[in-house]
Each structure stands twice: as structure tokens, then as C-alpha cells.
Amino acid sequence: MNSGPIRTVVIAGGGTAGWMAAAALSRLHGNGVTRVVLVESEEIGIVGVGEATIPPIKTFNAMLGIDEDAFLSATQGTFKLGIEFANWERDGASYVHPFASFGTDIEGVKFHQIWLKLRASGIPLPLSDFSLCIAAAQHNRFDRPDGDPRSPLSQLDYAFHFDASLYARFLRAYAEARGVVRHEGRITRVHLHPETGFITALALDDGRSIEGDLFIDCTGFRGLLIEGALGAGYEDWSQWLPCDRALAVPSMRTEPLYPYTRSTARDAGWQWRIPLQHRTGNGYVYCSDYLSEDEAAATLLANLDGEALGDPRPLQFRTGIRTQPWVKNCVALGLASGFMEPLESTSIHLVQVGIAKLLALFPDRSFPAHERDEYNRLTALQWAYIRDFLILHYHQNARAGLPFWDRCRSMPLPETLMRKMELFRSTGRLFRYEDELFTDASWVAVMVGQGLWPERHDPLADTLDQATVRSMAAGIADVFHRTARAMPTHADFIAQHCAGRPM
Amino acid sequence: MRLDEIAIVGDGLVGWMAAAMLARGSGGARIVLHPKEGPDRSLGLASPAVTLLPADLETLATFGIDEDALIRAAGGAFSLGSGLTGWRMGPGAAFIPYGTLGAPLGPVAFHQLLARARETDPAINLANYALAALCAQSGRFARPGAEDQSVLTTMRHGLHVAAAPFTRWFESDARAHGVALAGDRQTVDEADLIVDASGPESDLAGPFASWECYFPWNRAIAALRPVETDPPLYAHVDAHSEGWQAFVPVQGAIAETVLYRHGQSSASPEGEPVAHGHQIAAWRGKIVSVGGAAAVVDPVAGTALHLAIADVARLVSLLPTGDGKAEADEYNRQWRETIDCAFDYALLHAAAHPSLGATLPSLPDRLAYRINLYEACGRVALFDGETFEEPQWIAAFDALAKRPRRCDALAQGMDRAQVEDHLARVRQVMLQAVAGLPSHSAYLERIVR
Numbered sequence: 001m002n003s004g005p006i007r008t009v010v011i012a013g014g015g016t017a018g019w020m021a022a023a024a025l026s027r028l029h030g031n032g033v034t035r036v037v038l039v040e041s042e043e044i045g046i047v048g049v050g051e052a053t054i055p056p057i058k059t060f061n062a063m064l065g066i067d068e069d070a071f072l073s074a075t076q077g078t079f080k081l082g083i084e085f086a087n088w089e090r091d092g093a094s095y096v097h098p099f100a101s102f103g104t105d106i107e108g109v110k111f112h113q114i115w116l117k118l119r120a121s122g123i124p125l126p127l128s129d130f131s132l133c134i135a136a137a138q139h140n141r142f143d144r145p146d147g148d149p150r151s152p153l154s155q156l157d158y159a160f161h162f163d164a165s166l167y168a169r170f171l172r173a174y175a176e177a178r179g180v181v182r183h184e185g186r187i188t189r190v191h192l193h194p195e196t197g198f199i200t201a202l203a204l205d206d207g208r209s210i211e212g213d214l215f216i217d218c219t220g221f222r223g224l225l226i227e228g229a230l231g232a233g234y235e236d237w238s239q240w241l242p243c244d245r246a247l248a249v250p251s252m253r254t255e256p257l258y259p260y261t262r263s264t265a266r267d268a269g270w271q272w273r274i275p276l277q278h279r280t281g282n283g284y285v286y287c288s289d290y291l292s293e294d295e296a297a298a299t300l301l302a303n304l305d306g307e308a309l310g311d312p313r314p315l316q317f318r319t320g321i322r323t324q325p326w327v328k329n330c331v332a333l334g335l336a337s338g339f340m341e342p343l344e345s346t347s348i349h350l351v352q353v354g355i356a357k358l359l360a361l362f363p364d365r366s367f368p369a370h371e372r373d374e375y376n377r378l379t380a381l382q383w384a385y386i387r388d389f390l391i392l393h394y395h396q397n398a399r400a401g402l403p404f405w406d407r408c409r410s411m412p413l414p415e416t417l418m419r420k421m422e423l424f425r426s427t428g429r430l431f432r433y434e435d436e437l438f439t440d441a442s443w444v445a446v447m448v449g450q451g452l453w454p455e456r457h458d459p460l461a462d463t464l465d466q467a468t469v470r471s472m473a474a475g476i477a478d479v480f481h482r483t484a485r486a487m488p489t490h491a492d493f494i495a496q497h498c499a500g501r502p503m
Numbered sequence: 504m505r506l507d508e509i510a511i512v513g514d515g516l517v518g519w520m521a522a523a524m525l526a527r528g529s530g531g532a533r534i535v536l537h538p539k540e541g542p543d544r545s546l547g548l549a550s551p552a553v554t555l556l557p558a559d560l561e562t563l564a565t566f567g568i569d570e571d572a573l574i575r576a577a578g579g580a581f582s583l584g585s586g587l588t589g590w591r592m593g594p595g596a597a598f599i600p601y602g603t604l605g606a607p608l609g610p611v612a613f614h615q616l617l618a619r620a621r622e623t624d625p626a627i628n629l630a631n632y633a634l635a636a637l638c639a640q641s642g643r644f645a646r647p648g649a650e651d652q653s654v655l656t657t658m659r660h661g662l663h664v665a666a667a668p669f670t671r672w673f674e675s676d677a678r679a680h681g682v683a684l685a686g687d688r689q690t691v692d693e694a695d696l697i698v699d700a701s702g703p704e705s706d707l708a709g710p711f712a713s714w715e716c717y718f719p720w721n722r723a724i725a726a727l728r729p730v731e732t733d734p735p736l737y738a739h740v741d742a743h744s745e746g747w748q749a750f751v752p753v754q755g756a757i758a759e760t761v762l763y764r765h766g767q768s769s770a771s772p773e774g775e776p777v778a779h780g781h782q783i784a785a786w787r788g789k790i791v792s793v794g795g796a797a798a799v800v801d802p803v804a805g806t807a808l809h810l811a812i813a814d815v816a817r818l819v820s821l822l823p824t825g826d827g828k829a830e831a832d833e834y835n836r837q838w839r840e841t842i843d844c845a846f847d848y849a850l851l852h853a854a855a856h857p858s859l860g861a862t863l864p865s866l867p868d869r870l871a872y873r874i875n876l877y878e879a880c881g882r883v884a885l886f887d888g889e890t891f892e893e894p895q896w897i898a899a900f901d902a903l904a905k906r907p908r909r910c911d912a913l914a915q916g917m918d919r920a921q922v923e924d925h926l927a928r929v930r931q932v933m934l935q936a937v938a939g940l941p942s943h944s945a946y947l948e949r950i951v952r
Binding site: 029031107361364368377427 | 506527528529530531565610819820821822824825829830832833836837872875876879880882884887909911912913915916917
């Protein structure tokens with residue numbers, strides 16, 4: 001049995017997933033033995049579209065020692081305070097799923113229970129009053145949060161929008177500066193060891209062979225290594241998330257520059273709007289059972305707020321997860337490990353989490369089953385809970401009379417999601433399981449935003465002093481709006497701190 | 504279902520504690536306590552002193568229960584972890600501290616640095632780098648102040664308290680909040696919710712699953728022995744040929760509990776039976792079993808009170824207002840996860856029993872998985888409902904002779920001299936902090952006065 005540290009990590013495929021892996025794994029060079037190489041082909045198009053992210057990406061960048069302003073400038077990035085969901089519950093209704101939380105818990109009673117209690121006692125304040133992120137988004141303003149917990153500005157959290165291909169380029173420079181070697185070429189064959197079935201090398205179209213001990217499959221939907229060579233298998237989730245197409249098109253930047261992503265429900269899916277410094281990213285995610293590509297393109301182009309900067313680019317996908325993202329000596333990341341639509345901007349996050357787990361469970365050449373099993377166990381859990389959150393958006397709708405939405409409203413749900421919805425519907429209670437990504441605040445924002453109202457609140461909220469609660473509630477919206485108005489505009493903040501090269 | 508009346512069955516520790524917590528958290532329901540005859544076995548077996556883990560002190564604080572008041576009323580002594588002797592162990596003395604272990608170096612966790620350093624010196628003792636262990640060794644302790652940012656904040660503390668005054672304390676608290684004893688003709692059936700805190704032999708129990716094959720020590724004898732010496736800052740569990748014995752110190756006394764295998768030793772007197780196992784579902788219809796009435800996890804790791812507190816806190820967070828079905832399902836799910844994790848931790852110890860460990864059936868999958876993963880690369884698998892956190896699992900593995908075969912890839916890349924330097928510095932900082940602390944007894948005296 002082989003043993004000893006991994007000598008060569010071969011990352012198959014570039015793009016965001018490949019270069020994020022390369023940048024993070026480059027720190028392994030410190031052990032004096034491990035080398036990281038990446039194989040990509042300029043010819044193969046990368047699915048790069050304007051991408052939105054979520055707050056944990058700041059941790060990833062910090063781990064790499066990346067300066068935030070430098071990164072935003074290089075990627076034409078903007079700030080994101082949350083996602084506005086327009087027409088998802090019904091036409092004409094919209095809500096924001098913000099970052100950070102709503103209000104504050106009092107004496108162990110969760111804020112949203114206090115909010116429900118206020119409503120029950122005749123004070124129906126909107127949930128949005130209690131989020132600084134929403135206040136700032138409404139005013140199109142942005143500022144970085146204050147660490148001092150006494151400042152209202154500490155109640156803010158944020159993430160980014162950026163051009164994914166520029167992010168990949170930025171990380172490539174980082175990784176190559178730290179010794180990661182890039183090989184240009186297309187993979188024509190994956191060589192397997194005759195006895196163990198482990199991957200030994202990748203054959204390139206120019207005849208070269210790239211050998212390695214550990215292979216990271218970032219080859220996209222094809223999963224050349226994990227599926228093509230190792231046959232890992234795919235668990236299809238399209239019965240719950242039936243969208244299977246997208247059309248993406250950039251358009252001219254418009255003013256004001258919004259500090260949030262917008263998702264607008266359409267007849268057979270939804271349209272995204274991602275603001276970048278140099279242009280706006282748009283797309284229509286839809287289900288081909290209910291809409292043709294021409295109809296989708298027409299809808300998309302008719303609903304841009306700036307001139308289109310090209311023809312819509314079609315994408316095809318099947319929602320699901322690789323049955324096992326780590327098989328033998330191959331770990332799949334990004335699209336090779338599965339796909340969930342970007343409804344809650346989780347794609348890059350899942351790459352980040354996959355990399356963190358891989359570093360935490362990094363094998364040696366004996367490749368013991370335990371690390372692999374733990375990696376697969378944790379990955380499956382994380383994906384499943386995100387999946388449930390996405391299904392909630394679709395299922396909990398009142399968009400009557402549209403076949404796609406009628407189907408979503410009546411489809412059977414995973415047991416894990418049904419349990420969560422039932423408990424919330426009964427008394428507004430929520431429990432967060434096993435390290436899942438989305439917090440109580442996120443679930444409350446979407447459940448209530450989509451029209452799922454609890455029948456009653458938790459009786460614990462009745463035990464609080466009502467006068468204190470009311471005065472707290474009355475003051476908050478005011479404080480948040482004043483704080484938001486004092487911030488610079490989103491566009492000004494970027495101009496001052498992280499302007500990219502005009503393109 | 505309107506929650507007008509909650510009946511609590513059992514006037515032992517768990518019953519009165521549930522009464523006190525529900526009186527605060529039930530949003531106005533009437534709480535009636537129905538006593539049950541016989542000795543207090545609400546925690547699973549008679550326990551003259553009980554362990555409050557750091558998390559338990561936090562839970563009780565959210566219910567308005569003050570640590571200092573507990574110390575004064577129930578002879579409380581601080582606890583920083585527990586010591587193990589006599590088990591199949593790693594080299595050196597074994598201690599499982601509360602709080603964190605050492606300090607990381609960049610992104611590399613401390614226990615991985617330890618594994619790296621042990622490549623040259625396998626005898627390095629983990630307990631030398633945990634602040635809680637150093638305090639326990641030296642008998643010195645004080646809680647950090649609110650503004651404290653020093654290394655003292657990496658330590659967490661629990662309490663050991665005498666069970667009888669602890670129970671009386673909860674009783675007077677509950678009565679002050681309006682809890683009443685049931686009248687002669689009041690029955691539990693009148694209540695909308697019945698909380699069974701009467702212990703393992705309850706009439707209200709449902710179907711039961713036994714864990715006796717994993718814990719052959721099925722009898723217990725417990726006693727509270729007065730002592731003159733200052734209480735140590737830790738409990739201590741010693742394995743003997745037929746089971747184990749725990750020593751839990753409180754002010755002025757020490758509780759000694761022996762668990763042993765029945766019939767194997769002609770010299771030992773008859774103790775009470777211990778029924779290791781759990782109900783299939785803790786919440787059935789309108790009955791919720793809590794504490795020992797729901798499950799008896801081998802008390803080797805001092806988890807009995809923690810599980811009871813977790814049960815009551817969970818019930819408060821899931822008090823039914825509708826038909827209660829969603830709440831009951833969620834309660835049972837969380838309860839099962841919690842006792843399963845506590846079971847794994849206890850079984851980890853049992854499997855390391857010097858003579859009886861080898862006689863146990865093969866370990867269930869989840870525990871085997873935890874051990875295999877740790878031994879492969881020093882990773883700790885954590886699940887929902889864990890009582891103990893990663894540092895305690897690591898310390899337990901280490902104490903019970905489970906070591907990772909190699910350290911992780913990031914630690915491998917570190918220069919060994921740099922690692923040893925870091926360890927030395929960490930220890931230095933901790934020893935300095937310990938030296939500045941008062942003795943345990945002096946600190947207790949300040950609080951009790």
C-alpha cells in the first residue's frame with residue numbers, strides 16, 4: 001500500500017472552481033513535497049457569467065490574504081446586501097432576503113417570535129424594518145460594517161457581485177505566483193491503474209501525460225474524471241427543481257448602481273439581474289417543458305433595463321448532485337460535483353466549502369476510506385439543506401394559473417423540508433441542523449416573503465415585558481434608515497475604494 | 504390544544520428543576536407537581552452530587568438561574584473537567600478539560616501541531632496545554648471578568664453541586680413562581696401535558712430499548728462522604744475490574760458512585776439496579792418523559808444532569824399550542840440525536856475498560872466511524888445534538904489510547920522547531936495566567952461569604 005504525502009495534485013479544468021482550488025491548495029507547497037498543477041484549455045468555453053456570492057466568501061479571500069479592494073477592482077465587482085425577490089409570491093409582491101439578521105433576540109426569545117407577537121397585538125410592522133441591509137439597499141447605499149457591537153453599523157453584512165472569469169484570472173495570478181504550474185491543453189484520456197482503478201495520469205491532446213496522486217475534477221458538467229472515468233453516478237433532483245435551461249446576456253450598466261441582486265419570477269422560471277461595475281449581468285433560468293428557447297430569449301430581451309451587449313448565450317443543465325463527489329483519488333468541485341441553480345448564489349460557496357473540507361480531510365497516498373467517507377457525508381448534507389431552501393422558493397407560491405408554478409405548488413416535497421415548514425407554520429419555530437448554511441433569519445425572510453405565515457407565535461414571546469419590546473421596535477426602523485442615509489451611495493463607495501479599469 | 508395545565512410527575516431533582524424552568528418558560532400555564540414515592544432516581548440512578556457542564560450553566564442562566572446563588576445554596580464547587588485512571592489509556596495521566604486545547608498556529612489546529620510534535624516525542628501530554636487542566640492540576644481558579652481578553656477566556660467551567668440542596672433550591676424557586684403540589688384527588692390525566700420526571704421505573708413509560716450489552720456494570724451504590732480537604736477542581740473516574748467508580752467533589756464532601764457487574768463479586772452489598780437504555784420515543788401523545796425516565800446513558804462521563812436539562816430546555820422551546828404533533832416529532836428527533844451522541848461518548852469509555860471492554864459486542868457504526876476517522880487523520884466527526892465539543896472528544900480519544908496515525912497535510916508542512924516553539928510559548932502564557940489565580944477554596948469562600 002502506498003503511503004507518504006501527496007506529491008502532485010492535478011486540477012483538471014480552470015474557471016472559478018479550478019483556480020479557487022489552485023489558489024487555496026498552493027499553501028500545501030509549504031510542506032516541501034506537494035506540488036499543485038492545473039490543466040485547462042483556452043478553447044473550452046467557461047460558463048463564466050456575472051456571479052453573486054454570499055458572506056462566507058470574505059473568509060475565503062481572507063484565508064488567501066487577498067485585499068478586498070484589490071480583488072473588487074480586478075473583477076469589476078460590486079457589493080451585495082441581499083437578494084430582492086420580485087413577483088415570487090405573486091405578481092406585484094416583492095421581498096428582500098437580506099444578509100445579517102433581523103432585529104435582536106431578547107432574553108433568549110428569538111426576534112422573529114417577538115415580531116410575530118407584535119403583529120398579534122395589533123402592531124404589524126414589516127419585517128424589512130428590522131434589517132439594516134434592507135434599509136441600505138432601499139437607499140442604494142453601502143458602507144463596510146463597524147466591528148463595535150454598540151454601533152448600528154455592526155448590523156450589516158455583505159458579499160459581492162463580480163465577473164467570474166475575471167475572478168478566475170485574478171486567482172490564477174495568485175496561484176501561479178505561489179508556484180502552481182499551468183498546463184495548456186485538452187484532456188483526451190484519463191488513465192486508470194489496472195488493479196486499483198485509481199487515476200494515474202491525464203493524457204493531453206499534444207501527447208503529453210500529466211501524472212499525479214490526487215486529481216481534482218473541475219471539468220464542468222461533463223465531469224470527465226469523476227463521471228467519465230470513474231462513473232460516480234448522479235442523483236437527479238429535477239423532480240424538485242425542474243428548471244433545466246438558462247439564457248445569459250450582459251447589458252449596459254444603468255444608474256443607480258443597486259447593491260443587491262434581483263430575481264424576478266417569470267412564467268416558467270426566473271430572471272436574474274447582477275450589477276457589475278462595467279455592465280449588468282442578466283439571465284433567465286427556465287424549464288424547457290413549459291417554454292421554448294425563443295420564447296425565453298424574447299422575454300429576457302424585453303426585460304432588460306439597458307441595451308443588450310450581445311446575443312443571449314444558452315446553457316443546459318440537470319439539477320442534482322454527484323452521488324459521491326470523492327471517489328478513489330478524485331474529488332469533484334464546481335459543476336463536476338453537481339448543480340443547483342443560482343437562486344441563492346450558492347455555487348461559488350459550495351466550491352469554497354468543498355475546498356475547505358478537502359484541506360481539512362486532506363489524504364496521503366494511502367487514501368484511507370475514512371476521509372473520503374466523511375467528505376462525502378458532509379457534502380451530501382450541505383447540498384441537501386441548500387436544495388431544500390431553494391425548493392421552498394418554488395413550492396410556496398401563489399402564482400395561480402401558470403402551469404409551471406401550479407406544478408411547483410403541488411409537487412411532493414423532501415421530508416426534511418416538510419418538517420421545517422410544518423413546524424414554522426404551526427408556531428413559527430425553526431431549528432438549524434447539522435451545520436446548515438442558511439440561518440433562521442434567511443428561512444424567516446423567505447418563508448414569510450413567500451406567504452407562509454405561522455398560525456401562532458411561540459408563547460415564550462408573551463413572557464417579555466411588552467412596553468420594552470414596543471419601544472425597541474418603534475425605534476429600530478428609524479435608526480436603520482438614518483444610518484443608511486448617512487452612508488455613501490454604492491456607486492460613490494466603489495469609485496472611492498475599488499474602481500476597476502474602465503472596460 | 505390550549506396549554507392550561509402541565510402536570511409534572513416526580514418530586515426529585517428533575518421534577519423540581521422542570522417545574523422551575525417551565526414556570527418561567529410556559530407562558531402562563533398552571534403547573535402541578537405530582538410526587539412519586541421512593542428514592543430520587545430521576546437522573547437514572549441515585550446521585551448524591553451532580554455535574555453541571557459549562558453549557559448547562561449557560562442554559563440555566565437564560566432561565567434566570569444564578570451561578571453564585573447555586574454555589575451558596577448547594578455546596579457548589581467549580582469543575583474544569585474530569586480525570587481518568589485505570590482505563591486502557593495512552594501514556595501519562597489523563598484529563599479531559601473543558602474549554603479549548605492550546606492555541607492554533609495560523610490555520611493549523613492545536614491538536615494537529617501536537618501530532619506533529621509527537622513525531623519526535625510521543626510522550627507529550629495534551630493536558631499540559633489546556634488551561635483548564637493546568638488550573639485543575641494546581642488547584643487555582645477564578646472566572647474571567649467581563650472585560651477580560653486574556654487566555655483565561657479560553658477556559659470554560661462547570662459546577663459540581665450536592666443533589667439534595669440543589670433539589671430543594673429548585674423546589675423553593677418553583678413554588679415562588681406558583682407551582683403547586685397536586686391535591687389528593689387531582690390526577691395527571693386532567694393536565695394538557697404530562698412531564699414524566701419520575702425516573703426509569705415510571706408507570707407512564709412506553710416501549711424501551713436496552714443498551715445493557717454495552718455496559719455490563721448494572722448495579723450502583725452511591726454515597727456522600729464528608730471530607731475536610733478542599734474540593735479539587737475536577738471529578739475523577741477510576742476503572743476497576745467489575746466496572747468503574749466516580750468521585751464528584753462538592754464543598755465539604757465527596758460523592759462516590761460505584762457501578763459494578765452484578766453477581767461477580769461476592770463481597771459487594773446489593774446496590775440498586777441500573778437500566779441502561781432508552782424509550783423508543785420520549786414524547787408520546789401528551790406525555791413527555793425527561794431525564795432518566797426517557798433514557799439512561801452510562802453516567803461515566805457525568806452527562807445525566809446535562810441530558811435532563813437539555814430535555815426540559817428543548818420542551819420549553821417546543822411547547823405545543825396546536826395539536827402538538829409537529830412539536831412532538833421534532834422533540835423526539837432532537838432528543839434521539841442528543842442521547843445517541845452521549846451514548847457514543849460513554850461507549851468510547853466502556854470499550855476502553857481494562858477487563859470488560861473486550862467482552863462488549865462490536866461497536867455500532869456511528870462510533871466506529873468516529874474512531875476510525877480520528878485514528879486516520881485526527882479529524883473529529885461531529886453530529887447534531889453533541890454534548891461535548893471537539894476539544895473534549897480529542898482529549899477523550901487521547902486519554903483512551905487513540906492517536907491519529909498522521910497529522911494533517913498543513914501541519915506536515917510546518918517546521919518542527921517552529922511547532923515546538925509555539926507549544927512552549929502557549930504553555931508559558933498559560934502557566935503565567937494560572938499563577939495569578941487564587942486557590943479554589945479561597946475563590947469559593949469569596950462567593951459563599
